[in-house]
Amino acid sequence: MTATHCPYCALQCTMRLEPGADGRPAARPAPFPASRGGLCRKGWSAAELLTVSDRLTAPLMRPRRGAALEPVGWEVALDCVAGRLRGLRTECGPDSVAVFGGGGLTNEKSYLLGKFARLALGTSQIDYNGRFCMSSAAAAGLRAFGLDRGLPFPVADLAEAEVILLAGANVAETMPPLMGHLSGARLIVVDPRRSATAERAVAGGGLHLAPRPGTDTALALGLLHAVRAQGLADAGYIAERTAGFEQAWAHAAAWWPEQAERHTGVPAGDIRAAAQMLGAASGAYMLTGRGTEQHAKGTDTVSAWINLALALGLPGRRGSGYGCLTGQGNGQGGREHGQKADQLPGYRRIDDPDARAHVAGVWGVEAEALPGPGRSAFELLDSLGAEGGARALLLFGSNPVVSAPQADRVRNRLEGLDLLVVADFVLSETAAMADVVFPVTQWAEEEGTMTNLEGRVLRRRRATQAPPGVRTDLEVVSGLAVRLGRSAAEFPTEADAVLAELGAASAGGAADYSGVTPERLEAGEALHWPVPAGGAATPRMFLEAFAHPDGRARFAAVAHRGPAETTNAEYPLLATTGRLLAHYQSGAQTRRIGELARAEPESYVEVHPDTAARSGLAEGAWARVVSRRGAALARVRLRCDARTDTVFLPFHFAGAQRANLITNPALDPISRMPEFKVSAVRLEPATDA
Numbered sequence: 001m002t003a004t005h006c007p008y009c010a011l012q013c014t015m016r017l018e019p020g021a022d023g024r025p026a027a028r029p030a031p032f033p034a035s036r037g038g039l040c041r042k043g044w045s046a047a048e049l050l051t052v053s054d055r056l057t058a059p060l061m062r063p064r065r066g067a068a069l070e071p072v073g074w075e076v077a078l079d080c081v082a083g084r085l086r087g088l089r090t091e092c093g094p095d096s097v098a099v100f101g102g103g104g105l106t107n108e109k110s111y112l113l114g115k116f117a118r119l120a121l122g123t124s125q126i127d128y129n130g131r132f133c134m135s136s137a138a139a140a141g142l143r144a145f146g147l148d149r150g151l152p153f154p155v156a157d158l159a160e161a162e163v164i165l166l167a168g169a170n171v172a173e174t175m176p177p178l179m180g181h182l183s184g185a186r187l188i189v190v191d192p193r194r195s196a197t198a199e200r201a202v203a204g205g206g207l208h209l210a211p212r213p214g215t216d217t218a219l220a221l222g223l224l225h226a227v228r229a230q231g232l233a234d235a236g237y238i239a240e241r242t243a244g245f246e247q248a249w250a251h252a253a254a255w256w257p258e259q260a261e262r263h264t265g266v267p268a269g270d271i272r273a274a275a276q277m278l279g280a281a282s283g284a285y286m287l288t289g290r291g292t293e294q295h296a297k298g299t300d301t302v303s304a305w306i307n308l309a310l311a312l313g314l315p316g317r318r319g320s321g322y323g324c325l326t327g328q329g330n331g332q333g334g335r336e337h338g339q340k341a342d343q344l345p346g347y348r349r350i351d352d353p354d355a356r357a358h359v360a361g362v363w364g365v366e367a368e369a370l371p372g373p374g375r376s377a378f379e380l381l382d383s384l385g386a387e388g389g390a391r392a393l394l395l396f397g398s399n400p401v402v403s404a405p406q407a408d409r410v411r412n413r414l415e416g417l418d419l420l421v422v423a424d425f426v427l428s429e430t431a432a433m434a435d436v437v438f439p440v441t442q443w444a445e446e447e448g449t450m451t452n453l454e455g456r457v458l459r460r461r462r463a464t465q466a467p468p469g470v471r472t473d474l475e476v477v478s479g480l481a482v483r484l485g486r487s488a489a490e491f492p493t494e495a496d497a498v499l500a501e502l503g504a505a506s507a508g509g510a511a512d513y514s515g516v517t518p519e520r521l522e523a524g525e526a527l528h529w530p531v532p533a534g535g536a537a538t539p540r541m542f543l544e545a546f547a548h549p550d551g552r553a554r555f556a557a558v559a560h561r562g563p564a565e566t567t568n569a570e571y572p573l574l575a576t577t578g579r580l581l582a583h584y585q586s587g588a589q590t591r592r593i594g595e596l597a598r599a600e601p602e603s604y605v606e607v608h609p610d611t612a613a614r615s616g617l618a619e620g621a622w623a624r625v626v627s628r629r630g631a632a633l634a635r636v637r638l639r640c641d642a643r644t645d646t647v648f649l650p651f652h653f654a655g656a657q658r659a660n661l662i663t664n665p666a667l668d669p670i671s672r673m674p675e676f677k678v679s680a681v682r683l684e685p686a687t688d689a
């Protein structure tokens with residue numbers, strides 16, 4: 001049986017497909033250090049995706065605006081799309097066409113999509129859904145270390161830890177096999193919810209710090225204050241390996257734990273206890289997740305946590321460290337190869353003349369031919385069909401009608417387009433709106449590489465044949481590029497050929513893949529990037545020096561700022577959103593898996609009983625969660641351990657149950673990530689649901 005990797009999250013557990021009892025493929029776990037040979041519930045049931053009843057097997061087109069989608073041949077669909085793109089470019093210029101990618105696409109797809117946008121379309125308008133989930137940590141990591149790799153050490157190193165602080169990461173539900181590496185450590189979990197991970201922390205003698213949503217920068221500043229006041233800062237490390245401590249301290253000096261308690265609601269005694277646990281541990285790690293990032297100040301918040309890690313002397317040492325837990329399957333690789341608005345392959349900046357010259361040389365064009373930076377994901381989506389925005393969108397591996405903030409505003413933008421083209425293997429909520437849908441292969445039906453949360457490049461192998469009638473994303477991109485005047489040699493359809501070109505384009509860059517070859521991957525080498533051609537991989541980074549020119553990490557001078565919107569009499573509560581064990585991202589895949597859909601069939605809102613009573617709501621009732629932007633339906637689940645000022649909704653559901661109908665598109669000024677995690681809301685009984 002061929003080993004492949006899970007279609008979902010960034011742990012990328014290894015699995016084999018075997019014939020199940022009913023003759024259909026079944027997923028079975030296989031050895032892999034990051035997962036310790038485990039799978040979560042989603043992984044065990046993933047093979048059902050390969051036989052879903054509504055699988056697309058022919059391109060679909062609308063014969064006219066407003067008509068239903070109808071099956072057509074591949075040549076008809078590709079010719080039609082290419083013709084309309086040519087017409088738009090001639091009439092309105094190259095930026096009239098936009099491209100939107102995804103953090104689940106393989107490295108090869110991410111690379112070819114960026115090349116397609118910049119070379120075949122000549123557009124600057126390309127970004128991807130990873131902007132919504134990791135860009136703040138990436139920006140903060142670059143600022144602190146000069147380089148961003150989610151975990152700059154192998155996942156397995158976490159097993160050595162005595163104490164681990166998890167900020168805004170509910171690992172027990174989002175990556176259950178990872179918990180095996182954490183079981184020997186005492187956990188400090190920072191989360192407004194009493195999540196499954198927070199419960200594990202408390203049960204294991206650790207701490208749960210539950211700040212009011214949007215106040216985690218204040219909590220991190222309070223912890224930094226406590227660390228210094230309790231004599232736990234590593235003065236030698238700060239002097240030898242960092243710069244900027246005093247400037248950062250100037251913002252923390254007033255954050256006595258009691259002051260932090262006033263803003264966050266976390267008891268000062270717990271702040272001091274957490275500082276003591278971290279400072280006294282012989283090996284401590286700090287890990288951040290989406291809860292720290294998805295704010296209009298997410299970059300500064302992640303920086304505040306990194307400041308704390310630097311003050312304790314954790315990063316760049318064996319047995320301790322800081323890392324960001326990537327979410328999507330290829331959230332790491334997806335941001336390295338050029339599908340991001342401001343980047344070229346090799347994790348290079350698109351406005352860097354040397355980077356432009358290098359990549360242009362690999363592509364055989366002049367650097368001047370490459371467009372400059374484009375709009376970030378939400379700004380791109382929000383400009384569609386508007387003055388100065390694109391009039392056509394090509395979308396791969398994403399479902400923004402469910403996953404983008406203020407989702408109905410995005411839906412309206414998509415409805416205003418001249419042309420919406422979606423590549424997917426089922427009719428997702430966004431694909432259902434498209435003018436043309438290309439049916440494509442999925443994970444176990446295709447070859448390619450993924451880069452998991454520890455920067456390890458993995459070979460995702462074809463373990464089963466795709467049904468007749470579907471093509472790979474690479475074939476779709478290449479088919480369009482050729483029709484737009486590029487050569488087939490410039491847009492290969494074999495994953496290994498794309499990997500070889502990606503390696504050349506990334507050579508010498510921060511994320512150097514030039515030494516990643518099919519042979520080394522087949523041999524089972526643990527290829528954590530950077531991997532220079534013929535050189536060794538880099539499982540642990542920064543042990544000698546950080547990536548800034550002077551080798552020192554940077555403290556960031558960050559101050560606490562409140563969320564983009566505040567509560568008032570009309571919207572007295574804060575809503576925060578997150579993920580569930582049974583579902584993944586927009587749910588387009590997991591809502592189609594029988595076992596998972598039965599486990600979590602509908603959206604819900606977690607509410608404290610007192611808060612529910614004030615809104616006239618009881619357990620099991622349907623509620624309308626209303627923000628300044630819209631309303632989402634959810635069934636009430638009472639939780640006595642919930643904060644009375646905060647409610648929680650999962651974001652995996654469709655239609656009127658979309659949590660993102662209420663979320664706030666206020667953007668972080670550096671990363672351009674939206675504020676998914678804090679919305680001012682009220683609850684109403686939904687008697688008509």
Ligand code: SF4
Binds near residue numbers: 010041042
């Ligand atoms: Fe592993 Fe993540 Fe897949 Fe679960 S969803 S099996 S944790 S890769």
